[in-house]
Amino acid sequence: MSYGVSDIAGLFPSLMDIRCETLRAKVAAVWNEAITTGCGGKGWTFDELRAVKFTLLAGDIEMTFIEHLNSCVRQCIAIADVLESAFTCEIPIDRDILIAGALLADCGKPLEFDKDEDGTIIKGTFGEALRHPFSGVAMAYKHGVPPEAMHMIATHSHEGEKVQRSIESIIFHHADFVDFDIAKLLGKMAAQA
Secondary structure (H helix, E strand, C coil): CCCCHHHHHHHCHHHHHCCCHHHHHHHHHHHHHHHHHCCCCCCCCHHHHHHCECCCCCCCCCCEHHHHHHHHHHHHHHHHHHHHHHCCCCCCCCHHHHHHHHHHCCCCHHHHEEECCCCCEEECHHHHHCCHHHHHHHHHHHCCCCHHHHHHHHHCCHHHHHCCCCHHHHHHHHHHHHHHHHHHHHHHHHHHC
């Protein structure tokens, strides 16, 4: 099965906020590959992907992976709006790159995750060998995604601590960790209840 722009926009509505149709198609192509080749090569259905928890590191919380990505993109857009209206100096934010990079930051996770024989989501063999920022950049490069968006994929997590992040990457990094830190706290609270 192959998924096009409209299919991927069903998972990630902000895809349609990318003004450049070529970039929008490249982002959709990366997600198509991630979905159809992930899960240990078996691929994911949209329903399976919608059921994947946001992180395996937070315990049993109700936040899903797809909700997290959509949250981060909306946060990035909101942060860009605030920055552009709050500062008298110009903040050079490329909205298309910001949205594309935010949508692709975790595109490697469908490859990182697998299911065990009971159907439980686990970090698979591929994920043990290669974290999602690396596999995400590889897929993005293959599909011709601009280097500015690949920079966001590469630097959004702790791998980015050793380099100067772009403005778009700084925005996404913080949005990502707002969700992650809240998820960890919710998991801790649920464990104590």
